[in-house]
Amino acid sequence: MAKLDISLVAHLPLFSGIKPDDLDEILREARSARYPRNTAIFEQGADAQSFFLLLHGHVRAAKTTPTGEQIVVRYVAPGETFGLAMAIGATHYPATALAVDDSVALIWPTSAWPRLIERFPALAANTMQTVGKRLQESHTRILEMSTQQVEQRVAHALLRLANQSGKKLDHGIEIDFPISRQDIAQMTGTTLHTVSRILSGWESQGLVESGRQRIILRDPHRIVVLAERSPDGSTS
């Protein structure tokens, strides 16, 4: 079992610079678990007892306001870590993690983290990189929310999803997990209604094909153009 895992995860950025023997040791400290579709993995505010490496499936990390509104912080794809609260010095999860598809994850107890990074400093360095990357993505998202209109933000969001978790089709790219208009609204700071209108419009132009929790980008190139177009509609 562990042997199998090694070949699957050895190439991940998280483990870059880690020797196979060390990796073996690291993996021995983990257990793995299966999360059926729509299972909560952890809840915002709960004690951060574990951190995770997603092997299969897709996980949505979402943050909820006191008044109950939600935003999607990110979608986790296989090979990515999540629930790293302790690495960043938090004792409680700042968001809720939900398996949006049948998923499998490796799980380490939070308590193992200090020892792991002491023994394998590369782990800390790699984690720093990914946290840093997420920080920059956050800033990009803030920039987009501040300067672009909804249609452009939705375009960007879909392109990112396609890039991260797109399945190439004969003609187009399909987003490889169930995702609703509501989800996209929560990624872009708008309402499901507006997302629905936008997708309907795109569909009638042949840019996308979509249905219940399913989106296929039929013409990614033209969506890129949309994403970058200045508000007044000029192409320059």
Added chain:
Amino acid sequence: MAKLDISLVAHLPLFSGIKPDDLDEILREARSARYPRNTAIFEQGADAQSFFLLLHGHVRAAKTTPTGEQIVVRYVAPGETFGLAMAIGATHYPATALAVDDSVALIWPTSAWPRLIERFPALAANTMQTVGKRLQESHTRILEMSTQQVEQRVAHALLRLANQSGKKLDHGIEIDFPISRQDIAQMTGTTLHTVSRILSGWESQGLVESGRQRIILRDPHRIVVLAERSPDGSTS
């Protein structure tokens, strides 16, 4: 000179867990520089040759879009680090840093970072914490931009600034560096016009007193109420 620095910085979170002798060694690798008000410290996109610890003054980190619009990523207060591009694996600065007030910073060459964190793992851990905290703040900001209206976002922004860099007055809190309506607009994703209108409104209610690049919160408590009030205006 170095002796003087030690007493000033020893208690900073960045150096927590570092022994005085080690701190001395770390500080010996740094030089310090003075940046007069409105001086650029580094430009977005430039080669990340240094990282910084602000000793005095205030620095604004801002990100610019291809089309020239700007957002303020954050304001740096004394004791905080900035320009940590390399720590998060970037070779170029993702934002522009500008001294908004006469400022002094310690400067390390980026090339010293790998050696420093190898010799002093606590440095890496502490940096991880602050990057993690910034990530969470980013997410909070995204949440606010997605769910709150402009007035509430401005309220939150001012409260944060007051908290980070507020100078207590006999009656109220003054934000301790020059900041324009435009700056606040760029922190909250709106326009200077709207910020101006909001502040004018607040001023007439005695909540704030403000002028050219200057803001005093006269009634922080009521501003907190504003920040948390639900969109329909009910207090519950």
Added chain:
DNA sequence: GTGCGTTTTTGCGCTATCGCAAACTGCCTG
């Protein structure tokens, strides 16, 4: 003290987007 550039204020029309409501569709369950 005067002049100038920057910042702020304010008015006014416009529109992107929301909010609500209602109808529709497709899927899963039994």
Added chain:
DNA sequence: CAGGCAGTTTGCGATAGCGCAAAAACGCAC
């Protein structure tokens, strides 16, 4: 195969906030 539910579509006001424009206020430099 019928029923029901979750997700989606669409219409129709309502409006928060933008964009433009012009005037006013402030502070600095000479």
